[in-house]
Amino acid sequence: MADHYDIAVVGAGPAGGNAALAAAQAGLRVALLDEQPTPGGQVWRDKSASILSAPVTPESRAGAALRKAIETSAVTPLSQIRVWDIRLRDDHWVLQAQRAATSQEITSKSLILATGAREYVQPFPGWTTPGVIGLAGATALFKQSLTLPGKRTVVSGTGPLVFYVASEIRRLGGEVAAVVTPNTRSQWARALPDMLGQPKLLARGALWVADLMLARVPILWGHAVAQVDGAEQVTALKVRNLRTGTDGPDIAADSLCIGHGLIPNIEAAQILGVAVRHDPSLGGWVPDAAPDGATAIKGLYLCGDGCGIRGATAAGLQGSLTGARAARDLGRDAPTSPLARWHKADRFGRAMTALSLPTPALEALTTRDTIICRCESLRCTDIIDEVATGAASTNAVKSGRRAGMGPCGGKYCQSAIATLIAAQTGKSLADVPPPTPRPPLRPVPLGQAAGAFEYDALPISKPAPL
Amino acid sequence: MTHTPTYDIAIIGGGIMGCATALRVAEGGMSAIVLDKDDLGQGASGVNAGTLSLQIKRVKLMPYALRGHHLWEQMGDAVGFAKTGGYTLAFNAREAEMLQERQTLKAQAGAPIEFVSNNALRAAEPHLTQKVEAASFCPEDGYANSSLTGQYYRGRLRDAGIAYREGCKVTDIGHSAGFLLTTTTGQIRASRVLLAAGAWLKPLAALLDVDLPVNARVNTVSVTERIPTLMGSVIGHATGLLTMKQKANGTVLIGGGWQGLGTPQDGRGTVNADAVKPNLALAQYAVPALAKARVTRSWTGFEANVPDFYPLAGALPGVPDAYVLGCVRGGYTIGPYIGQLMGDFILGRDPELPLFDPGRDFTKDTT
Numbered sequence: 001m002a003d004h005y006d007i008a009v010v011g012a013g014p015a016g017g018n019a020a021l022a023a024a025q026a027g028l029r030v031a032l033l034d035e036q037p038t039p040g041g042q043v044w045r046d047k048s049a050s051i052l053s054a055p056v057t058p059e060s061r062a063g064a065a066l067r068k069a070i071e072t073s074a075v076t077p078l079s080q081i082r083v084w085d086i087r088l089r090d091d092h093w094v095l096q097a098q099r100a101a102t103s104q105e106i107t108s109k110s111l112i113l114a115t116g117a118r119e120y121v122q123p124f125p126g127w128t129t130p131g132v133i134g135l136a137g138a139t140a141l142f143k144q145s146l147t148l149p150g151k152r153t154v155v156s157g158t159g160p161l162v163f164y165v166a167s168e169i170r171r172l173g174g175e176v177a178a179v180v181t182p183n184t185r186s187q188w189a190r191a192l193p194d195m196l197g198q199p200k201l202l203a204r205g206a207l208w209v210a211d212l213m214l215a216r217v218p219i220l221w222g223h224a225v226a227q228v229d230g231a232e233q234v235t236a237l238k239v240r241n242l243r244t245g246t247d248g249p250d251i252a253a254d255s256l257c258i259g260h261g262l263i264p265n266i267e268a269a270q271i272l273g274v275a276v277r278h279d280p281s282l283g284g285w286v287p288d289a290a291p292d293g294a295t296a297i298k299g300l301y302l303c304g305d306g307c308g309i310r311g312a313t314a315a316g317l318q319g320s321l322t323g324a325r326a327a328r329d330l331g332r333d334a335p336t337s338p339l340a341r342w343h344k345a346d347r348f349g350r351a352m353t354a355l356s357l358p359t360p361a362l363e364a365l366t367t368r369d370t371i372i373c374r375c376e377s378l379r380c381t382d383i384i385d386e387v388a389t390g391a392a393s394t395n396a397v398k399s400g401r402r403a404g405m406g407p408c409g410g411k412y413c414q415s416a417i418a419t420l421i422a423a424q425t426g427k428s429l430a431d432v433p434p435p436t437p438r439p440p441l442r443p444v445p446l447g448q449a450a451g452a453f454e455y456d457a458l459p460i461s462k463p464a465p466l
Numbered sequence: 467m468t469h470t471p472t473y474d475i476a477i478i479g480g481g482i483m484g485c486a487t488a489l490r491v492a493e494g495g496m497s498a499i500v501l502d503k504d505d506l507g508q509g510a511s512g513v514n515a516g517t518l519s520l521q522i523k524r525v526k527l528m529p530y531a532l533r534g535h536h537l538w539e540q541m542g543d544a545v546g547f548a549k550t551g552g553y554t555l556a557f558n559a560r561e562a563e564m565l566q567e568r569q570t571l572k573a574q575a576g577a578p579i580e581f582v583s584n585n586a587l588r589a590a591e592p593h594l595t596q597k598v599e600a601a602s603f604c605p606e607d608g609y610a611n612s613s614l615t616g617q618y619y620r621g622r623l624r625d626a627g628i629a630y631r632e633g634c635k636v637t638d639i640g641h642s643a644g645f646l647l648t649t650t651t652g653q654i655r656a657s658r659v660l661l662a663a664g665a666w667l668k669p670l671a672a673l674l675d676v677d678l679p680v681n682a683r684v685n686t687v688s689v690t691e692r693i694p695t696l697m698g699s700v701i702g703h704a705t706g707l708l709t710m711k712q713k714a715n716g717t718v719l720i721g722g723g724w725q726g727l728g729t730p731q732d733g734r735g736t737v738n739a740d741a742v743k744p745n746l747a748l749a750q751y752a753v754p755a756l757a758k759a760r761v762t763r764s765w766t767g768f769e770a771n772v773p774d775f776y777p778l779a780g781a782l783p784g785v786p787d788a789y790v791l792g793c794v795r796g797g798y799t800i801g802p803y804i805g806q807l808m809g810d811f812i813l814g815r816d817p818e819l820p821l822f823d824p825g826r827d828f829t830k831d832t833t
Binding site: 085087089094096271273386389390391392393395396398399400402405406407409436438439440443444445446447449450451453455456458459460461462463464465466 | 524525737762
């Protein structure tokens with residue numbers, strides 16, 4: 001069964017949600033697809049239906065506003081749907097999707113990808129111990145189910161997210177043993193000029209830090225978690241001063257929230273042929289897209305963190321610009337908004353992303369025995385050995401060692417692997433592109449990918465020459 | 467300016483055939499360099515389904531395939547070799563008739579193929595569908611892991627002291643008193659050249675003003691996550707449109723030559739869901755329990771061929787000291803062996819089996 005739309009938007013976060021709204025306002029038939037039950041994406045994630053009341057936060061308010069706007073608009077939200085393949089067939093985009101146990105095809109004239117980002121954790125000894133979760137993963141727990149990561153938590157990582165997570169844990173009644181951030185206070189001071197354009201966000205960040213200081217939660221600037229102890233569960237953590245290289249006393253904790261920035265989800269754009277470039281201030285490899293989402297490919301638009309980590313504010317603005325641009329390209333009237341607000345948000349987002357990037361000192365925490373690829377249980381030394389025998393690209397390391405051939409498809413290990421290749425071969429990260437992306441975009445049960453079929457109706461061609 | 471490195475032969479294309487030829491000519495005393503525009507073994511050599519099946523080889527290529535199997539067995543664990551035996555299935559009367567006819571000819575050509583009863587099939591492969599009409603078996607069949615091609619040949623070239631360059635695209639070939647290759651990583655001189663660039667042979671030969679009638683097929687392969695054992699041998703379909711095996715790590719690899727999109731000139735192929743779907747349907751029809759296994763990746767590889775579907779292996783027409791090797795149907799299986807033949811030919815020795823003149827008339831099946 002095929003459903004046809006003017007525009008299909010993949011991803012219903014701030015970018016995709018606003019893109020869908022802008023396009024629908026221009027009178028287009030718009031489908032908004034997302035894996036979650038309701039729009040909002042990761043950042044404006046809705047709380048679970050089983051939770052009747054939850055404290056209001058700026059995120060929940062923004063998410064509720066977006067959901068309300070979509071509900072009252074002409075946008076067709078397609079929730080809990082998993083897009084596993086996208087293809088241009090003749091003049092239409094064809095999306096293969098899986099919803100509950102059925103597969104369906106959705107087609108559209110234009111396509112907007114708002115695929116968001118995933119979290120990066122620089123591997124270090126013990127990072128795969130149960131009780132260690134990502135910073136962004138922790139925020140998903142708070143927003144959706146008000147769940148805490150543990151009884152006594154260390155919150156560690158780069159950028160602003162570490163303070164948000166620590167502050168939320170306290171607000172929800174948990175104990176924060178310490179905040180450990182590789183960033184120094186002077187790094188933050190240097191980012192200040194770029195942050196002044198977003199005074200509300202700046203004030204919120206200051207509040208998180210003030211709250212933690214008032215509660216006498218130790219904030220270790222310029223430090224990182226160097227090791228997690230515990231076999232079945234986190235029991236303690238070793239914290240290292242990144243400037244002096246000295247380790248402090250162990251911190252007892254049953255959980256660790258950790259993250260080192262976000263990585264754009266570029267695979268869908270890459271598979272569709274959008275060129276990518278390396279831009280550290282946008283989170284690494286990003287596809288080429290204009291502020292209004294336009295790409296070199298007709299009818300294909302990108303917006304939000306999926307084309308560079310700039311944060312929710314920039315994503316929402318870019319979503320609106322992109323929806324309008326896509327509508328104009330389909331011959332509709334849609335406003336051309338000035339880019340000034342987006343540029344301001346872009347500047348703020350880049351400053352935060354730059355603060356979040358793993359530094360060489362952080363990368364040095366990856367020891368030879370550290371697991372790099374969780375799916376295939378590959379350690380750092382496996383990767384180094386493969387590079388030493390001449391494998392000088394992510395594709396070559398993947399082929400030789402299966403690094404990235406597991407269920408995650410390399411989403412969580414490729415940055416660490418590229419860093420190792422660059423360090424060992426003396427190349428710059430910009431010369432170590434990610435491996436060739438492969439569909440499906442998400443693992444899909446074979447039976448659903450195949451769809452219902454009659455054997456006699458299969459297009460069996462004549463056999464190869466004898 | 468530093469002096470231009472000089473070799474007895476420059477081999478353009480670091481797949482199985484290029485590397486196997488390099489090893490052979492180096493054994494014969496020539497200095498060789500292997501050049502690849504990407505990494506070694508990342509083209510068809512490194513992304514095919516790895517099936518080593520005599521049952522899907524062309525009748526006239528059977529002697530080459532039998533020797534190829536022998537070489538793969540010798541390479542062993544380093545290439546993930548496994549001799550599992552293989553079953554080829556027919557699901558209706560028409561396919562059964564086709565299977566009977568084709569496998570009989572292949573058996574006559576030397577492949578130890580036999581027809582098996584339903585009971586024998588079921589005992590060996592209990593997860594197969596009940597709807598099998600006829601089946602053939604070849605104990606020589608199995609697979610290797612094509613992902614290891616680059617790693618394997620990188621090691622072999624290094625051990626043999628043969629130079630290679632990756633990420634080195636040849637953009638021009640000058641020809642007077644030997645060859646002067648202009649590449650993205652500098653110039654190289656060589657007394658001879660071998661074009662072994664697979665699906666990229668046509669634009670490469672055009673640099674020497676030779677038009678090779680090379681087309682590319684865009685073959686698709688898919689793989690599942692690790693699952694409990696569902697099959698122990700290589701499973702094929704009478705038409706060749708399904709090849710399937712479960713690796714030691716539990717993943718199931720599904721191929722069969724279903725066509726993706728794109729051309730080598732565009733730089734890359736892309737998977738076409740409209741072709742993957744029937745490929746997966748065929749796999750599920752053969753082994754119904756596969757329906758629940760998640761597919762983690764699908765990809766394509768360019769397989770080169772010419773109008774008569776026989777190899778190009780010999781002297782490049784009209785260009786002295788230039789050679790071409792490619793377009794071998796079943797190139798993964800036969801590659802290591804035909805590379806040796808090519809090496810012998812370049813060394814001026816008599817190859818053990820005849821080569822395939824690239825200057826032949828492609829309009830008739832005359833090889």
